[in-house]
Amino acid sequence: MDKWTYYLTTSTTHTTTMDLLRAEIIMYMVAGRDTMSTTLSWLFYNLARNPNVISIIRNELSPVASSKASTTGNKGTHIIFNADESKAFVYLHATLFENLRLYPPVPLEQKTVASTDVMPSGHEVHDGEIVIISLYAMGRMKDVWGEDCLEFRPERWLSEDGVKLQYVPSHKFLAFNSGPRMCLGKDIAIMHMKTVVATMLWNFDVEVLEGLAVEHKNSALLQMKKGLMVKVKERET
Template sequence: MPTLLTTMSTSFSQELLISTLVLSLLVPLYFYLKSSRSKSPAVLPTNWPIVGVLPSLLANLHNLHDYLTAVLAGSGHNFRANGPPGTGMRFFVTCDPDNVRHIFTTNYANFPKGAEFAMIFDIMGGSFFTVDGEPCRRQRAKIQSVLTNPRLLARMTACCRDKVENGLLPVFTRMASTGTPFDVQDLITRFVFDLTATPVFGVDPGLLSSDMPPMNRAVAMDTVMEVALFRHTVPASCWKAMRRLNIGPERKLAAAHTVLRGFITEMMERRKKNEGVGNEEAPSSVDILSSYIDDPDYQDDELLRATLINYMIAGRDTIGTTLPWVFYNLAQNPRVVSIIRSELSPIAAPKAEAATCAGDIVVFEPEETKSLVYLKAALYESLRLYPPGPIERKTVVADDVMPSGHEVHAGDTLFISLHSMGRMEGVWGKDCLEYNPDRWLSDDGQKLRYVPSHKFLAFNSGPRMCLGKDIALMQMKTVVAAVVWNFDVEVVQGQSIEPKLSCILQMKNGLTIKLKKREM
């Protein structure tokens, strides 16, 4: 009988051998493709002997989302791809809404996230983000009970309003008074990190405090998403071998895991220290952690830690990724800004007259923006073009036939390109590449049109529909209303605005803007 050590050694040797063989074939082919690629990608990626489509994918990785969009537009919204033999890389890529409905709703049980997805996001292993089946249903029910707690919702609403008034707007006002260009993505990252962590732990990390401390925790979360994309696009044997050798992206990821685990421990200790001491940070049992810490299903420290990281990433990534794109879109579309201000005017006028806000800065209560139709349409339009999670991954359990007529087989990996779906003429019309909130409005402009979730997938669809959707929209509307009403936003010219290589659609180089205080 082989010993466990011998088995592990053999497994690692196999991973290393496969990785070496694959990379020895890929590297020269990759550099050849990179040096000879044209600006217009082929309709379909080349399916090379032995290595499959992997070189084409790697050669276009710098521009992955636009590359997939071009390929999907030229192939009828669907294409099949294979990696090197023995790697298990068999892909079906789609942005077809009918296929999406089949995957996410009609035959949902046949398309779980799967074991490899859980390995890719191992920092959240066992939490809602990575599990399927009955564990997913149980954890979803738990999350729903947590996020519908009226006291917690009230605290999250109050936290958002306070962070906007006393955190974000003072910085914006200072930048406007000096005319100083600044990276709004960096500032929004700080704001959203604090906004997410405060109701999770009952204490404020203070990334948006006056001294602007280092953002190593937020950077660690970014690293998780960046390395996850790398893991998605190479054979599992490659990244597993790198993980064991602690080299390349895996070394960076291991350091990020250490930072995140340390952050969770620190925040839990701060919460215990503050509990019951009578200061304003005392959680008074109105935080997400309180709902889990005594739950018998979450007594395992690893599961509790993974769950808290899950909340942090889910809460942070949606609005933290979306808001910079919203400001970018609004800065290019003054007509849209004018309409939003007209919608805000009846709410803002009595506030300005009462002069309750220092420096004539108007702050909108979250409840006041709840019914604003055009503001919501403007947010949806940014989410259509720049979904925070641009790609979804699923696994095929049993052979099936897609509504498009394509066959998929057990063990295949499905990639659903949300980024591409928002840019398909066959889905959104000839103006699909234009930022146009009017497409979301009814004929009379008084309400939003119904758009099914399998066509607009920013908040997922089917049994995994995002439970925090209303909270995220409340937070984004509160921020955007305050910024649009009080400031003119100008994007500094000469920037390269492009997505980062990540599982979330952050801007690679940030977004440098200048602000000017509006004359009321």
């Protein structure tokens, strides 16, 4: 079969594959962009209110930063952390999860009932009904997260010795959804955000503008109404 015969006999499949590929790429861009930027706005907002968390993260970054500085010899320039290095930053990971618990960028999940059933709460649901779950509210429930559920405390995600992340089931921490339609970009999102936050915190002081009124925007994503206004300066301490 020559090139043209092959193209004509397979052109429909070819177009469909390209359309599908295009749709997949757009979906990855849309699914990943606003979710990560929203998460990072809330994260810097929470860090500004919890400077002790910044100090702990900087201590965690310190050994990797020192070894990078000594191998490159570029002591004066900014340190940029990469994906592999970010795997070791467990406290930073816990901080990201704590931020996602209180400020999930996708604050509501909608499910359609496949067949009549009784929920663990005792509520009966019927075929075709829609159930909306507020991830935002779930992240702030005492029954789920304990008495200190409103506190920003990354330690709750760590093992007792503080060196590992504790296992938390996805149906308890729903920021990335749970079950078969779970976020496909979860690991890549965590890795990207860890490298960005590590690099920012190691090199810069990020100061939220005083008197800034931070409010939620009414949208499908938990964005800030007017964004987060910050001053970024070279790190002093």
